[in-house]
Amino acid sequence: MSSATIVETVGGMLRGRVAMVTGAGSGIGAAVVSAFVAAGARCSGVDIKARDDLIACDVTDETSVFRAFDRASEFGPVTDVVHAAGIVSLGRVAETSIAEVRRVLDVNLLGSFVVGRLAAQRLTDGGSVTFLASQAGIKGSAGWSAYCASKAGVMRLAEVLAKELGGRGVRVNAVCPGSVDTPLLDEAVAAKAALEDTTIENVRRSYVRAVPLGRLATPDDIAKVCVFLASGLASFVSGASILVDGGELD
Ligand SMILES: NC(=O)c1ccc[n+]([C@@H]2O[C@H](COP(=O)([O-])OP(=O)(O)OC[C@H]3O[C@@H](n4cnc5c(N)ncnc54)[C@H](O)[C@@H]3O)[C@@H](O)[C@H]2O)c1
Structure with missing residues (x-):
């Protein structure tokens, strides 16, 4: 079965929304912007990377996020934030420096708090916030x-x-992806291979083997769920953490 393009799947679902x-x-994040635009939203992309098509913003810095909202x-x-x-x-816990823990919590958790705080202050009634959490937030894995x-x-x-x-009427949800084929996963696979003294290919194969659907997620697989959560189809979905992992976690 051929998979539908993102436009065929989400066309028009977010017409009139500003994201x-x-x-x-x-x-x-890049796939979410494309999917939201395909779904009819007017959408701004924000990143710490400086690029002409992006609003420069460090999510750990409240002033920077405030300006990005502006x-x-x-x-x-x-109306909608992803x-x-x-x-x-x-x-491993015993080998992770406190400075490194702080760096990760700063971007992933404090950054979510800053974005969530400003979304709470500035989103229109009837809006939505979707956080990218992870399968890793549901179940711990060594390393x-x-x-x-x-x-x-x-x-x-x-x-x-x-x-x-x-x-x-503002709905807030978390999406919990499994392994998604992105630069972040490449970095994780390389680090895992080093931790376990094995090859990158072995780690990647083991990640694919763990998924009943037999493949890693594409960024579009996750973006489609984000479109759904911002859309009227999800009008009674709030406070949910939605696992999108191809059936991996039992
Ligand atoms: N790829 C996966 O397998 C996977 C699985 C589960 C959850 N996730 C989560 O999904 C989200 C997106 O991951 P991805 O795989 O697309 O990663 P990615 O590395 O491809 O993209 C992450 C983007 O975030 C930007 N960023 C990092 N720090 C920032 C900061 N302080 N301020 C603003 N922007 C910043 C980076 O510049 C980058 O463009 C992350 O929260 C990640 O934890 C990813």
Whole structure:
């Protein structure tokens, strides 16, 4: 069965929406911007990377995120935020420096808090926030210490915000991908191979073998779920953490 293009799948679902997507310079965030545009939204991409088509913003810095909201609002009041900016770091607990834990928590958890805080202040009623958490926030795996801790925190933050903003009709959810073929995964696979004294190919094969659907996710697989969550199809979905892992976790 051939898979439908993103436009065939999501065309028109977000017409009239104004979105801001963090982490838009790569991987999942970039795919979310394309999918939101294909779905009819006016969409601004935000990233720490400087690029002409992106709003420069460090999600750990509140002033920077405030300015990014201002820029994204040039299309009209922002209705939907997808927060995909994140970093990965591998290391066993005993061997991970506190400085490294702080770096990961700073971007993944504090960054989510900053984006969530400004979204709570500035999103229109009836809007949505979608956080990219991870399968790693649901279940711990050896070597993923700080990353797992950060993503579990993101899931709880989404639940709290869903409760706090529900009265305004703002829905807040987390998406928990398994292994998605992006530069972040390449970095994780290389680090895992080094930790386990094996090859990158072996680690990659083991990740594919673990997925009942028999492949890694593409960024589009995750972006489609983000479109769904921002759309009217998800009108009663809030406070949810949606696992998108091809059936991997049992
Ligand atoms: N790839 C996977 O297998 C996978 C699995 C589960 C969850 N996730 C999560 O999905 C999200 C996107 O991951 P990806 O795989 O697309 O990664 P990626 O590395 O391809 O893209 C992440 C983007 O975030 C940006 N970024 C990093 N720090 C930032 C900061 N302080 N401020 C603004 N932007 C910043 C980077 O510049 C990059 O463009 C992340 O939160 C990641 O943890 C990824």
